[in-house]
Amino acid sequence: MTASVLDRFLRYVVIDTQSDPASKSQPSTEKQKDLGRILVAELLELGLQDAHLDEHGNVYATIPSNTDRDVPVICFCSHMDTAPDFTGTDVKPQIIRNYPGGDITLPGDVSQVIRVSSHPQLNNQIGNDIVTTDGTTLLGADDKAGIAEIMTAAAFLVANPEIRHGTIKILFTTDEEIGRGADKVDLEKLGARFAYTLDGSTVGEIENETFSANGVSIEITGVAMHPGYAKGKMENALKIAANIIARLPKDMAPETTEGKQGFIHPVAMTGGMESAKITLITRDFVDEGLAEKEALIEAIVKDVMAGYPGSSYRFAVTHQYRNMKQVLDRHPEIMDNLAEAVRRIGVEPVQHSIRGGTDGSRLSFMGLPCPNIYTGGHAYHSPLEWVSVQDMEKSVATIVELVKVWEERAAS
Numbered sequence: 001m002t003a004s005v006l007d008r009f010l011r012y013v014v015i016d017t018q019s020d021p022a023s024k025s026q027p028s029t030e031k032q033k034d035l036g037r038i039l040v041a042e043l044l045e046l047g048l049q050d051a052h053l054d055e056h057g058n059v060y061a062t063i064p065s066n067t068d069r070d071v072p073v074i075c076f077c078s079h080m081d082t083a084p085d086f087t088g089t090d091v092k093p094q095i096i097r098n099y100p101g102g103d104i105t106l107p108g109d110v111s112q113v114i115r116v117s118s119h120p121q122l123n124n125q126i127g128n129d130i131v132t133t134d135g136t137t138l139l140g141a142d143d144k145a146g147i148a149e150i151m152t153a154a155a156f157l158v159a160n161p162e163i164r165h166g167t168i169k170i171l172f173t174t175d176e177e178i179g180r181g182a183d184k185v186d187l188e189k190l191g192a193r194f195a196y197t198l199d200g201s202t203v204g205e206i207e208n209e210t211f212s213a214n215g216v217s218i219e220i221t222g223v224a225m226h227p228g229y230a231k232g233k234m235e236n237a238l239k240i241a242a243n244i245i246a247r248l249p250k251d252m253a254p255e256t257t258e259g260k261q262g263f264i265h266p267v268a269m270t271g272g273m274e275s276a277k278i279t280l281i282t283r284d285f286v287d288e289g290l291a292e293k294e295a296l297i298e299a300i301v302k303d304v305m306a307g308y309p310g311s312s313y314r315f316a317v318t319h320q321y322r323n324m325k326q327v328l329d330r331h332p333e334i335m336d337n338l339a340e341a342v343r344r345i346g347v348e349p350v351q352h353s354i355r356g357g358t359d360g361s362r363l364s365f366m367g368l369p370c371p372n373i374y375t376g377g378h379a380y381h382s383p384l385e386w387v388s389v390q391d392m393e394k395s396v397a398t399i400v401e402l403v404k405v406w407e408e409r410a411a412s
Contacts, residue, residue, distance in 0.1 A: 004155065005392045009131065009148040010093055012038075013140040018088040019081035019175045026184050027057035027081070027174035035080045035147075039172055042151060046158050048170070056184035059172035063157055063165070071166025071410040075192035076153070076399060077359055077370070078146030078199060079176030085381040086138045093139065095389075096130040106135025106383065114384050121202060121378055129389040139385035141377030145392055146198030147172060149375060153399035165403040166410065171195070173359055179320060182362035192368060194334050196402070197360040200374040203391045204342060205352040207372035208328045208335050210361045211262070211283040213320035214290050218244065218301055223310040224274040235308040237276035241269050244278060247300045252293070260353065262289045264297060285323055285353065321357045324364040324371070331369045337409065338371065341402035345394055373398060 015035045020028040027033065036053045043051035043061040051061035057080070065071065082088040092108065101122070104114040112135035116122050122130075133139045150170060157163055169192045173181040176199075200207055222237030245266050250256060257263045262284030269278050282293045298315050305313055328334060335351070342349040360370035376391025 005148050005152040005396055006129070006131075006389050008151050009141075009145060009387075009392065012144040012147055013091050013093055016089045016091075017081050017140070018084060019178045021084055021178040026180060028178060028180070029081075032080050032174045033057045036172065036174075039080075039147070039151070043154070043170070046155055048154070048158075054184075054186070057174035058185060059170070060190060061154075061170040063154060063168040063170070065165065065167040066161055067164040067166060067407050067410075069164075069166070069407055069410040071407050072193040073167045073169060073191055074403070074406060075169035075171050075190060075195035075368070076150045077171040077173065077195055077197045077363070078143045078150055079173045079181050079359060080143075080147065081175055081177050082138060082140045082144075083142065083177040083381040086383060087136075088138055088140055091137045091140060092134040094132045094134055096132065099125050099128055099130045101126050104130070104132060104386070106132060108134030108136040109383070110135070112383050114379070114386055119378060119384075119386070125388050125390075128391070130386055131389065132386045133383055135383050138381060138383060139377075139387065141375065141385055141387040142380035143176070143199045143375065145375040145377045145387050145395070149198050149392055149395040149399065152396045156396070156400060157403065163400065163404060164407045166407055168403060169195075176359050179357070181359040182366060185363070185366075187366060187368055190368070194331065195360070195363060195368050195370040196338065197358050197370055197372045198375050198395060198399075199358050199360070200352075200354075200372045201376070201378055201380070203374050203376055203394050204347045205350050205374050206335065206338050206342060207352045207354045209285065209325040209353040210321070210323055210357045211285060211355060212287055212290055212323045213357055214282045214294065215318040215320055216280040216282060216294060216297060217316045217318070218278040218280075218297075219314040219316075220271070220276045220278075221312045222274055222276070222308070234273070235311045236273050237311065238271055238273060240304060240308055240311060241271065241276040241278050243304050244301055245269065247304060248297070258355075260285055262293060264293050281320070283355075287322070321361040322365055324361045324369075327364040327369050328371055333409075334369055334371060337405045338373065338402060340405050341398050344401040344405075345397045347394065
């Protein structure tokens with residue numbers, strides 16, 4: 001299985017599937033379908049006769065049940081797109097066989113170094129095989145490692161029918177990296193009761209909790225005036241916006257928070273003298289924390305605007321996603337079965353919270369409870385991204401054990 005998961009991974013990462021947040025279509029880039037078509041062909045070759053690509057680029061397939069037990073239908077899901085944060089064009093994967101330890105200098109850009117001091121997980125990889133890029137692109141382990149693992153597990157289950165399991169659904173989505181991964185998923189067609197995303201990181205970490213997330217926009221209308229005659233009259237909207245950003249609490253930013261701490265993060269400021277717009281995101285593990293942060297932002301806005309009596313503002317909050325733990329806690333068997341599968345591959349499960357979101361966040365609130373499983377990838381969204389082949393293999397083994405656990409614990 002090890003060679004198979006590596007072969008698949010290397011085949012998938014060279015396909016450019018970067019999503020585009022500026023696009024209004026879904027998929028946001030047609031090139032995501034290039035990978036989708038390859039996956040459908042491979043699934044059909046495995047004998048999964050219903051495998052297909054829909055108009056939105058989502059891939060669906062079914063591994064039929066081979067047991068008489070009443071096993072809930074479960075789905076395994078990963079996303080095909082890579083992040084807009086760094087280029088995914090012309091990926092050149094590098095394989096370091098029998099990793100000896102130490103920093104890894106990437107050959108395409110020697111200024112890019114995967115340092116053990118910044119990536120202590122490398123200390124657990126001595127003797128393993130590490131896949132990196134050449135330093136000029138991201139790798140795409142987020143989430144092509146997950147795709148390769150699901151595909152490899154599917155091939156293994158089809159080839160070994162003596163492994164009893166219920167009906168298994170496979171779902172590969174588009175545009176997860178820009179927050180739209182679940183937008184066009186047809187849950188009725190999918191027909192699953194529970195699901196698992198393969199979109200995590202360190203082996204052993206199983207994730208049933210994400211941030212809750214909102215977006216905030218502040219539109220400012222200032223007072224425009226010829227700068228030569230502006231004294232006492234001009235109210236520069238861009239300066240007002242900069243003043244608001246400068247007032248945001250420094251101890252409530254992504255760069256100063258960790259663990260269960262939420263944050264306020266300005267992501268864009270646009271405009272000029274007459275009008276300006278600030279776009280922010282707020283994150284917290286509880287909804288009350290979001291509300292407090294948004295109240296704090298608006299209090300800052302009001303305080304700043306008091307110094308500009310001729311100007312006005314519009315403050316808007318948009319819902320993005322919610323902490324999936326609110327849903328998953330109502331179905332404890334999902335995490336219990338996953339924890340048992342992790343133990344069966346010889347790893348102690350660690351329940352972990354995601355300082356971000358996954359397709360599982362949205363799917364859970366759409367009616368498909370969906371925690372997250374590790375893929376073995378690290379340093380996502382950057383040219384320093386890397387993954388261990390042996391860790392990918394452990395993810396494959398986890399999927400196989402998980403379907404066995406669900407079958408064993410089902411009513412006969």
